[in-house]
Amino acid sequence: MNLEDGNITESRNQMDLLFNKAKDKILGAEDVTIYTHTDCDGITAGSILSSILDKLEIDHEVNFVEINQVDTLTSDTDLTIVSDLGAGQDISNLANNSNKSVIVLDHHPPIRRLGTQLKGDLIEINPNYYGLDGSYTISGGGLSYLLAKSFHFYDLSWMGILSAVGDMQNSMTGKLRGLNKEILHDSTEVGCVDYINDLLLYGRNTRPLFVALSYFGDIHLPLTNNRNECIHFLEGLDIPVKNELGTVRYLCDLSMDEKSRLFSELLKMMTREVPDRYIKYLPKLISGESYEFTFEQDYTSFKDASEYSTVINACGRNNRHELGMEVIKGNRHLIEDELQSLVKQHKRYLAQNMSRVLEEGSVEILDNIQYFDGDGIKPSVVGTIAGMLLNNYDWQKPIVGYTHVNGENEGYKVSLRCSKLLGYDGIHYGNIVRKISEKCGGSGGGHSVACGAYIPEDNIGQFIDLLNNAVKL
Template sequence: MLTNMFKEENLIKYKSVVEKITNKIKNHDGLIRIITHNDADGLTSGAIIIKLLTRQNKKFHLSIVEQLSEDFINELGKENTINNIISKNESKGSDDHNNSNSVLYIFSDMGSGQINKILENNLNSIILDHHPTEINDIEIENILQLNPHIFKIDGSNEISASGVCYLVAREFGYYDLSVLAITGAIGDMQHLPFIGLNKFILNEGMEKQHINGILRDIIYNCYDISITDSILFSFNPYIKELKKREQIINLLNKYNIDPNKIYLDGEDKKNLEKALSSINPNYINELYVDRYIINHNEKDGHYLMELLNACGKNGNAQLGICTALGDENCIKEAKKLNYEYKLNIVEALNKLKLNHKDNFDYFFGEKGTTGLLAGLLAKDRPIMGINKDENYYKISSRGNHNLVSNGLNLTEVMKLTELFGGSGGGHSVASGGKIPIESLEEFLDWADDLIGEQLKNNM
């Protein structure tokens, strides 16, 4: 039961905010502005809200952003001021106090770290987020906030933003949206294994027969492409010895596996285990995964997550939303885009040059690839991937759960960008931000000192 996920004092608070959010949506007759993130978790979050609002016959407008910046929130504030003026003028002499010009803002996969700026702009808002909170309460003036951290639940591994959005959707009886919540959680690497509220959502999706099963299988069978391409494009496991097509084909032929085969079973799986063990026995530990078979036009949750991630990282988040919503033509286009994206990643990996500080490594890359590359390379040390964007450098910092257990907190590290006129935040294991170009070197020095302080007592 969901109630078992909360301690008694937090359960009362949770029920209160979910009821208020549900009523706020039901009773709102004007436009609803959805603001969501462009990664897989953000896109599934946005898709859940779209499905909910469509079924409730609500008017909505969607914006997908890479970062909820101060400038963007200020633009929303200006828009809101104009709408309020129109609303007041139209309501003069009318008994209708809930007219169509009022706007409700729903922030998904963002907002909890920007509440003060949202308050400054007087935005009537609902925040559905799983990042650390700026204000740890469910109701702040005209803002309702549903965030696991308020209830002493870890938003970095127990529930993602799409799961938070699902907690609202299930209040309307939309249990089928559990498939998107699970896909978003996979995108945020919260499936190894599913625990806490993620596990509850998974179980509820299976109970309601929207998630059809869990299949223990090799990771390469998640994707409807040849085993050669699956290995070439797979970054979990990341096999650095197999990042050229001819290397893969030679290895597969050596172990009697057809390089063009799309699905491996039986003897082929055993032969693949032998092939990978011949390179490094540790690769076998990452070869098998739980595949989540979902009621969606893309049946595999892993593959759907990959498609959404590729869309978001390549500046085509609209395609990602349509893919999440199940449009078959969009899914086909997303598969093409994902193929090209993975080719670019492989090429970038082969070109990448690491720079070293005392306590972390960093590299310069291209927009849309730095976060993934940093995640692949974050083994014994934290990694930062940096790309230039006009007058700023954007930074994706990545660690792993072992580093976090030893004190690493990349949220704190990326918050240092604010000292230099930038912005940043995220999770302890993965965080991002931006910083003025001229301040990068000084920021890297400060980050090096802070990471050293975080890890010195545990490493």
């Protein structure tokens, strides 16, 4: 056992005591309110918790909320569970009633000290309290699964993998680490997940190989957005674009020899495009573990965990969180047509708005960041579009998009995305954004390479200036 494994085991034992307390609270509850985040991790976390309560035949309701809504949440039930948020927000409204119990299952950096007491009974389970980085150790849905595991509901383990991949927990190394490995072990033991080492091209089962290659990475390459060049590139490697029947081939159709040749050439190409200090990290951005759900059909969006997570994110981004939960909980047959229509509309919306930003030249380049005013873009997808724009601009600077939010607290939803390679510089952009948003009268946070904030109407210029000054590349 290495040092990291030893630390994880010790931390896991400490957390297990809290999971058992949470289990007792659930068994003693007559009705439960669940509040969970709106992205894939949050929707999956809520689905796991709802599945636990279904199995126990406990009345409950699931509510999907944004980070900036947490401090105003209330609950009338005797138990409230908050998943994939709450650690970085004020939960006193929920936990200051002495007759109520609150369980917080979150993996984001906490603002409260371990053991903080409020008027109500609070159980807060967060890996960061035990020296484990929640950016890659475990997701919100992973914590919900570990709670399910305390009930011996191992059949829900595949959902923990979906959460982890949807939360990009494997993005820095190409594979799941930390407590995620425990969940992966459980899911393979019960036979619901397989994993192999593969090229990290998105769309293993659904995108023709040359199309997947044109979208590869967040660094601009000669292949980027150039399908004809991708076809020529593959032909030069003696990798057929179509099979003997004339049908296009997908990544999952390639032999190991073909994948090896493709890996070598991508590595050479990327090596020419990045500073020397990043070269050692390139192999794990090109190749890594791919996770498949054994109970799903081949060549569908549900076979591969990464593609499945996109479907759930599409539900969340379009304010159809309950649709995503129905998919995860096994009721897809009831909403198949509606789901397909939503995913198509989502992809079309993203493509149209990305093209508009590019055509209008909306991205402004500063010393340390680049940003765009996404006026008219839905707040739920401005981060997705920012990520899609990365390989069209300077990948060595984070890109920030913001768009107007209407409602009771008008202002701006801000999203930051950056190349995975910048994560190796040791800068945690989520922590930076959280601190700066507070200075601007807002709130925010997130992971090292993907984060966001809500900023008051008049302070967006201040936020951009402070962020540009805070980022030293």
